[in-house]
Amino acid sequence: MEMIKTKTYDEMSKKGCSLLINKMQHLENPVLGLATGSTPEGLYAELIKKNQQHEVSFQNVSTFNLDEYVGLEKTDPNSYRYYMNQKLFKHIDIDSKNAHVPNGMAGDLQKECRDYEQLIREAKGADVQILGLGLNGHIGFNEPGTPFSSRTHVVELDESTRKANARFFTSINHVPTKAVTMGIETIMESKSIILFVSGEGKAEAVARLMNGDVSEAFPASILQKHEHVTIIGDEAALGKV
Template sequence: MELIRVKDYEEMSAKACELVKELMNTVQSPVLGLATGSTPEGLYEKLIHTYENGAISFSNTKTFNLDEYVGLTKEDPNSYHYYMTEKLFKHVDLKEGNAHLPDGAAEDKSQACEDYERLIKSAGAIDLQLLGLGMNGHIGFNEPGTDFKSRTHIVTLDESTRQANARFFNSMDEVPTEAITMGIQSIMEARRVVLLVSGEKKAEALASLVNGEVTETFPASILQQHSDAVIIADEGACSQLR
């Protein structure tokens, strides 16, 4: 793993944008793995700005998001489909058919998982997979105890994860209890992984990732074994590193 220490959230977002821009201008038909939540919002703002300045184009890009809540339609403001549309997709020249997220509203959830895994494989390897770091070590929605060999699957969300995401909903009761997520093996097959970590609240988790052992009780620890994993972390997040 490579650890890039930056001053703050702004610099973290800018450095991540540099890495994505470099890939998009090097690979003819890039495949991006995307994440949601508050951490990548600054990156998406910078990618939009970079696109508006003519420095990148999404016209030949395919995207695959890590996860989606079960039970929410694409139009639901709390769905990750809606998030990605608002935060990135509608602002750039990404073709509608090239943006992929799991179908959280599918009647047959197991089939939706198989279909999504098939879509990823049909695109070839993901060139760059963005990740955030959960305070319990989850990546995507792969909670502690997830098999490292897992592929796209249904997960029951940990209570701490639901509480962390409750700020996006009107009440805790509205937070879904399940999600579809790319599995850990699916994530590890990306050519490059870029993990964004910001703030002191993530410091303990980052220290566990960097200094701890590789264990399924802390899913992000598997990134220690990735051939090209880059962590971009600000001063707050790095505050507990040895």
């Protein structure tokens, strides 16, 4: 795993943006795996800026988001479709039909998982997968104990994950208990992965990722087995490695 250490969150976002654009420029029809949460917001702001300055185009890009809450309409401000629209999609020149987010309102969630997996397979997987890192080692919403062989599936959210995400809701009681998430094997089939980490709160998780055993008890540990992973983070997040 390659590691890039930056002084600040803003520098991390700018460097990550440059790295991603460089990878995209070598691809005719880039397929990107995208993440949500607070960590990639700076990356998306930089991508919008570069797009508006005509330094990168998304006209030939397809995107697949890692996950979506079950039970939230796409117009709900806490849904990940809404997040992606607000933080990226509506500001760039991407064709909306190429911007994929799982449908957490699907009547048949198992079919939604199969269909989403098939779309990713037809796109030949992500050329670049953007990831964040959960405090308990989750990637996407793959909680501890998720089999490394998992494909897109419905997951019961860990209490620690719901508590971490409660700041986005009026209370933890409003945080959904389930989500649709891309599986670990699906993520691992991405050709390259960029993992963004920021803040002192992530330092223990990063240290465990880098130095711990590969175990389903800490899902992100599987990244040790991927040939093309770049970890980019600020000094606070990388302070224990």
